[in-house]
Amino acid sequence: MSATTTNGKNKAIDIPLPREHGAWVMLYAPVIIAAFRVGSVPFIPFSLLLFAITGAFLSRHAAELVLRGKGSGKTKIWLFFHLLITFVSAGFLLIRDDALGIAMIFLAVLMLFALHAWLSVIPSRKRLDRTVWGELLGIAALCLTGPATWIVCTSHAPFESWLEWGACLMFFGSGIFHVKMLLESGKLAKVNTPEMYQRIVGPSRFYHLLVIPLALLPACLLGMRGLWIALAFLPITYRAWRGILHPPCTIPPLRKVGYMETLYSVWFICCIII
Numbered sequence: 001m002s003a004t005t006t007n008g009k010n011k012a013i014d015i016p017l018p019r020e021h022g023a024w025v026m027l028y029a030p031v032i033i034a035a036f037r038v039g040s041v042p043f044i045p046f047s048l049l050l051f052a053i054t055g056a057f058l059s060r061h062a063a064e065l066v067l068r069g070k071g072s073g074k075t076k077i078w079l080f081f082h083l084l085i086t087f088v089s090a091g092f093l094l095i096r097d098d099a100l101g102i103a104m105i106f107l108a109v110l111m112l113f114a115l116h117a118w119l120s121v122i123p124s125r126k127r128l129d130r131t132v133w134g135e136l137l138g139i140a141a142l143c144l145t146g147p148a149t150w151i152v153c154t155s156h157a158p159f160e161s162w163l164e165w166g167a168c169l170m171f172f173g174s175g176i177f178h179v180k181m182l183l184e185s186g187k188l189a190k191v192n193t194p195e196m197y198q199r200i201v202g203p204s205r206f207y208h209l210l211v212i213p214l215a216l217l218p219a220c221l222l223g224m225r226g227l228w229i230a231l232a233f234l235p236i237t238y239r240a241w242r243g244i245l246h247p248p249c250t251i252p253p254l255r256k257v258g259y260m261e262t263l264y265s266v267w268f269i270c271c272i273i274i
Contacts, residue, residue, distance in 0.1 A: 014072040016079075018061040021258060022175065025265045026139055027057055030146030030168050034161065036273045038153040045096065048089045049152045052106070053145050055086030060113045067121045093152065101151040105144055112141035132203060135176045136169075143168040164272065167229065170211055171268050174236045175261050177204040181243055182252060189249040201244045208240045232271035235264050 018024070031053070035041050062079035065071035093102050116138045119127075127134075143165050150161040181204045187196060215233035218226030239260070 014074050014078075016058070016062045016065055016071055016075050018057070022172075022261055023057075023138070023142065025262060026142040026168070026172050027053065027145060029172075029265055029269055030143045030164065031149050032269055033164055033168070033272050034146045034149035035153070037160070037164070038150060041153055045093060045152045046149070048092050049145075049148060052086055052089035052093065053148070055082045055084075055089060056106075056109060056113070057142070058082040059086055060117065064117050067117055096155075101155070101157060102148065105148045105151065105157075109141050109144050112137060112144075116141065132176055132180055136173055139169055139172045139176070143172070167232070167272060170214060171233065171236065171265075174208065174211060174233075174240060175264075177207045178236070178240050178243060179257060179261075180204070181247065182257065185243075185247045185249065186251045188247055192249075197247070201247055204240060205244050208237065208244070212237060228271045228274045232268045235267055239264070 031050070035046070059079060059082040062071070062075055062082055065075050066079060090102070090106055093099075096102070116134065119134050119137075146164050146168060147157040147161040150157045181200055184200045188200065211233065215230050215237070218229040220226065222229075
């Protein structure tokens, strides 16, 4: 991302911002859900948490660019700046009574981000961090912002917070499998065989066969509250199985796909909060 000035010369600021817009939704959706579920949010600690998780997210992207030898000459400066924001904000949070819980969450996030960055630089024909399992690893780290919000607001992370983390991981994981299938679907037009069909839709079908019973389980155990959890997964389940049964022969417009995934995320957030 760059900005320009009007002094006759263009001067690029070159802020290293992640291009994956969906990752921003994955980062903040668990925070929004947890904040509404808690009901009472202390302003200063919550603000420090937002600074810390945003700084960590931006640091991960800048560190990945540095490790891969990409980015501009200012990327290392931005990396230092983002790390400074992260550790200063986290440092103030760690002087609270719930320091151990916050420290464990941040340690887990740093380890997952470090592993994800390491996958991005391993020599391979295909970037391992862009595989399904690599992206699920990143989602697991991003969704830890939910339990972190519970700890900051209530001094502990109850079992409910980890259920929300699991629900977010399942929901956003669905998008990974579905979009990967769409990107592969162009091969159907070239080689429209049963073997190619199974290769393209197989991973998404397997994943969503697991998601359906897990999404319906709360409805059986919790009654009306569980029904809202099941409804949260309804649009993406329909979207996934429509693609599985009738995979497109061409790659659809990715911008439209991104907009629809954002709408599904808003629906998910509202249903989980209810």
